[in-house]
Amino acid sequence: MERRTRQRSAIQEALSSAERPLTPAEVLEMAQAKVPNLGLATVYRALRSMIEEGSAHLVDIPGTPPRYESSHLGHHHHFHCRTCLQVFEVDGCPGNLARLAPPGFVLDGHEVVLYGRCTRCAAA
Amino acid sequence: MERRTRQRSAIQEALSSAERPLTPAEVLEMAQAKVPNLGLATVYRALRSMIEEGSAHLVDIPGTPPRYESSHLGHHHHFHCRTCLQVFEVDGCPGNLARLAPPGFVLDGHEVVLYGRCTRCAAA
DNA sequence: GCGCTAATGATAGTGTATTCTCAATAGCGC
DNA sequence: GCGCTATTGAGAATACACTATCATTAGCGC
Numbered sequence: 001m002e003r004r005t006r007q008r009s010a011i012q013e014a015l016s017s018a019e020r021p022l023t024p025a026e027v028l029e030m031a032q033a034k035v036p037n038l039g040l041a042t043v044y045r046a047l048r049s050m051i052e053e054g055s056a057h058l059v060d061i062p063g064t065p066p067r068y069e070s071s072h073l074g075h076h077h078h079f080h081c082r083t084c085l086q087v088f089e090v091d092g093c094p095g096n097l098a099r100l101a102p103p104g105f106v107l108d109g110h111e112v113v114l115y116g117r118c119t120r121c122a123a124a
Numbered sequence: 125m126e127r128r129t130r131q132r133s134a135i136q137e138a139l140s141s142a143e144r145p146l147t148p149a150e151v152l153e154m155a156q157a158k159v160p161n162l163g164l165a166t167v168y169r170a171l172r173s174m175i176e177e178g179s180a181h182l183v184d185i186p187g188t189p190p191r192y193e194s195s196h197l198g199h200h201h202h203f204h205c206r207t208c209l210q211v212f213e214v215d216g217c218p219g220n221l222a223r224l225a226p227p228g229f230v231l232d233g234h235e236v237v238l239y240g241r242c243t244r245c246a247a248a
Numbered sequence: 249g250c251g252c253t254a255a256t257g258a259t260a261g262t263g264t265a266t267t268c269t270c271a272a273t274a275g276c277g278c
Numbered sequence: 279g280c281g282c283t284a285t286t287g288a289g290a291a292t293a294c295a296c297t298a299t300c301a302t303t304a305g306c307g308c
Contacts, residue, residue: 003275003284024265039287044266060186066265079229090226094218097238102214104243105203111186113235114221119228127254127305148295163257168296190295 002049010034011046012055012070021059021067021078021087061087061113077112083121090114126173134158135170136179136194145183145191145202145211185211185237201236207245214238 014030015022022030028043047068050056059067061080067087079088094112101107116122138154139146146154152167171192174180183191185204191211203212218236225231240246 001276001284005275005285007286037287039289041267041288042286045285048267058186062182062184062186062190066186077224079225082232088226088229090224092224094221094224094236097218097236100201100214100216100218100236101203101238101240102212102243104246105212105238105240106246107238107240108206109239111235111237111239112218112221112224114225114229114231115233115235116225116229116231119226122228122230125254125306129255129305131256161257163259165258165297166256169255172296 007031007035007038007042008046010038011043012050015050015056015068016070016072018069020089021069023065023067027068059087077114079114079116079118081118081121082115083117083124086118088118131155131159131162131166132170134162135167136174139174139180139192140194140196142193144213145193147189147191151192183211201238203238203240203242205242205245206239207241207248210242212242 010031010033011027013034014027018026018030024040024043024047027047028038028040031043032038047056051058051068055071056068057071059069059078061067061078064080064085064087073089075093077090077093079090080086081088090112097110098107134155134157135151137158138151142150142154148164148167148171151171152162152164155167156162171180175182175192179195180192181195183193183202185191185202188204188209188211197213199217201214201217203214204210205212214236221234222231
């Protein structure tokens with residue numbers, strides 16, 4: 001059966017305490033505050049099982065490294081800053097996307113990515 | 125200066141005659157109808173210069189291989205069939221996305237990807 | 249047609265993300 | 279505490295997309 005380990009707890013906590021999607025390297029760095037010699041492979045293993053059980057999911061924006069985020073946040077989208085290259089959460093959803101699907105196509109999900117500059121970079 | 129070659133013409137024609145984004149391997153296969161021993165490196169070289177000059181662009185949907193499409197189609201989005209894994213064009217655009225961006229963020233572009241099943245797979 | 253040189257084809261190489269390997273470690277039921 | 283075995287850590291290995299290399303081919307201006 002599956003065991004509860006310090007490593008896995010540290011990884012889950014890192015993800016769920018972050019307010020944005022994290023790269024595996026960022027997860028590793030944050031979780032190492034709790035478990036100093038945590039390995040990257042363990043991060044990947046934990047992320048994989050979290051995705052399988054639905055408690056995390058992948059956020060992959062072209063041109064950026066893959067990031068992972070906790071599923072405890074509801075349905076939302078992302079904003080990619082072209083200047084600092086970070087990814088931010090965006091609450092809300094355009095809605096009514098079914099009308100865009102071609103006739104006969106069955107829609108069961110969607111992703112929206114906004115591009116531009118975040119507050120900090122827009123001000124600079 | 126840049127020369128007009130049979131290879132490049134075949135690649136450009138393959139892309140612009142397709143009604144959906146193509147992977148480099150698909151471009152290779154289609155263009156080989158015209159230039160039998162075309163190489164993959166040439167496809168990548170042609171795609172790169174087409175992107176630089178703005179006549180093609182990348183369509184990268186997470187979980188699928190990168191695809192390329194001709195820019196002669198206007199602004200539009202994509203539909204990814206979860207069954208046959210192909211990518212289709214979607215005319216139209218949700219619009220009014222600026223209201224989703226957090227305050228202070230400057231929006232200058234967006235991508236929308238719809239997921240579901242295409243007509244053929246929905247019927248099967 | 250000639251010559252210059254950009255473009256090509258085949259394949260090796262690169263970069264990045266992720267998984268595998270395997271000996272050592274450590275949950276958890278008893 | 280004991281033992282079983284899932285999990286871990288470190289680095290090697292893999293997968294994939296793409297680029298570099300280099301000898302050969304072939305546009306294009308004259």
